[in-house]
Amino acid sequence: MDLKDLYREVILDHNRSPRNFGTLQPADAQANGHNPLCGDRLHLTLRLDGDRLTDVRFQGQGCAISVASASLMSEAVKGKSRAEVDSLYGQVHALLTGRPSSGAADLGKLAALGGVAEFPARVKCASLCWHTLEAALAQAPTRHSRTAGGGAAGEPPESNGSAADTNHTGQSPATVSTE
Numbered sequence: 773m774d775l776k777d778l779y780r781e782v783i784l785d786h787n788r789s790p791r792n793f794g795t796l797q798p799a800d801a802q803a804n805g806h807n808p809l810c811g812d813r814l815h816l817t818l819r820l821d822g823d824r825l826t827d828v829r830f831q832g833q834g835c836a837i838s839v840a841s842a843s844l845m846s847e848a849v850k851g852k853s854r855a856e857v858d859s860l861y862g863q864v865h866a867l868l869t870g871r872p873s874s875g876a877a878d879l880g881k882l883a884a885l886g887g888v889a890e891f892p893a894r895v896k897c898a899s900l901c902w903h904t905l906e907a908a909l910a911q912a913p914t915r916h917s918r919t920a921g922g923g924a925a926g927e928p929p930e931s932n933g934s935a936a937d938t939n940h941t942g943q944s945p946a947t948v949s950t951e
Contacts (some may be wrong), residue, residue: 791846804946816842841885844882
């Protein structure tokens with residue numbers, strides 16, 4: 773099995789059995805993503821502890837590349853700080869657009885997305901989850917520590933509003949489009 777076949781298997785596996793599929797309730801932040809060219813739709817929820825992303829979930833529907841990319845991303849960013857997520861996003865974006873950085877060798881399973889660069893129309897499919905994560909992090913509180921009760925320090929563990937319409941801070945989810 774050559775490297776391209778291995779990467780193809782990783783993509784197919786994450787499409788068939790996406791990791792971290794579902795929603796978090798309560799969530800500290802959330803965002804919706806849409807790729808109108810392909811029809812991909814994604815709803816992403818996340819939890820933070822201080823500056824660290826402790827959990828992330830996504831749901832939605834889309835092409836194999838979009839679902840696999842969201843699954844791979846969700847595994848890769850758990851436990852990382854915002855700065856580490858930003859750095860990883862930059863490396864993945866460079867990989868997807870055919871300009872891999874020197875850190876691309878450290879991408880692990882995310883390197884399976886490297887073949888997307890050969891198909892420019894699919895770059896938006898693979899990057900939708902990253903843009904959606906970026907939007908969710910932009911609206912998330914900058915300092916947030918979880919308490920044993922599940923809510924933010926000094927806040928009740930329930931979200932302010934319906935899970936589909938607000939995050940833990942009571943804000944509406946951010947929406948991104950890859951047009």
